[in-house]
Amino acid sequence: MRSIKLRFAAAALLIMAAGLSAPPAIADAAPPTRILLVGDSITAGVDGDTAYRCDLWNTLTPEYAVDFEGNGSRVGDCGTAGFDADHAGQGGITTAGWVADVGPGATALSYDAALVHLGTNDKNGVDFGWNQAYVSGTLEPAYRNLISQLRQNNPTVTIYLAQIIPCLDGPNPATGFLGCEVTHDGGEDNNGQPVEGMNDVWARIAGDSSTPQSPIVLVDHGLTAGDIKPDRVHPNSSGKAKMAAAWASALRPQLDANNASDQVVLVEPSGRWHIRIPGQADRTFFYGVPGDVPLFGDWDGDGLSTPGAWRQGAGGGFAYLTNTLPPDGGVGVAEVDFFFGIPGDQVFVGDWNGDNQDTLGINRGGHIFLTDTNGSGGGAVPTDYDFWFGTLGDRAFGGDADGNGRDSVFLYRQSDGFVYYTNQTPAGPGAVAGTADFFFFGLASDSFVAGDWNQDGVDTAGIFRGSNTTVYLSNTNASGGAPAPTDLSYTWGTAGWTPVSGRWR
8 A cells, every 4th residue: 555545524423533633742753763963173173164964964864854963063054954963073183082082972962873084183293102002902992982872761762883084185205104105005114014004994994893783884985086175184075975875865765764664655636745854854756747646656666656647537547657756846757558447436445355456446436456567658558456345435446455465445434434455456347345353433524544654564544634733643554443542643734735746665
């Protein structure tokens, strides 16, 4: 199941729904991923800039809800409305200094991820003392102390360890400084003996200290001499952009996993779609025309839902699907079109055969027709399941109520205000699907959706209530006609908008 609007009209059951009309305070769905930014001036910025942080914010926030964390000075303004200036960087600090001075406050915060770029200042003043004994006996223990500190109060943090970006300072025989090439990436010390660089140590720690509970990801930002400012240390505009891109690429699997549940998407009558990103402006685009029934499904089996539209015409019902999520502010274009249904049918979405590809279903007065095929070229698609479930006036939608990986049919019956569902999809023709259970959720005029809101593999109920512009989600399909509990709620949208649901990222 990935979509369809249902209208509740259960005036006789207002007493049962009273708890939903005024629920207790409930946590927002899809909380932001909290990211601690650890480092020196390459993280904090210099001369009033924001280092890579603004580029990273601008890269992530069009798609993800994120919250930068840190106890550092909130300086610099990148000109982006809503930019989160929090960080835990301090100019000139060494790794050991960060652990002693910044770490206690920074690691007391709550965070899901930590981006670490530290070590550039660890070379300062060592000069003739830079040898393997120093690297193994002084630097490596400090680096491992940092990892332990990051995990102390946040034991499931994912740690992203940077390979330190290049600096352009060469060797100085007078002072014994070996040059950044050696201190960063290894070579020979002043006595001609092999010596590791800081990046070697970070790479070894990433390899031997990563755990399933708290993974460590090594990140190489790929900067070259042309990406460094004239001060020979800090990234210039191209360097900051490269750092942001590398951090974002490394973070995406975690961010996607944190947002793997189905989400409610709202569609205006004009065909303007709204995807909610908590704390940010909606991602919006146009798909379809006024009068279309909006659909949202994983049409190609790639794990992500994209828009569709069903349009009634003189010749029947035509589906227009795309496998591409339009960009923010864009206009989507249909990639697949086919015929399914006739005017007056009620169309809905689901994966009827468990192949991870959503297709369509239609409800014709309690007569259900499902197809396993998304056609092309405007031709008709076959009916693979033909059965009866419900009565005239019921509204049907797809969902996996038993967690077996195959969607079946939920329906809302306006005559009694209950949601009924079956776990059967008979091939038919003329078969009758048995009712597995039924429950109550919502009020008259609510618009209904179903989805897997908590990633447990079971689709449950959700509603959009236009009267107070609030989305209510339940993680439980109640039994025997009992009201389903409200587990999540948030205010969003405008009355008259249509909800659909699916995983879009």
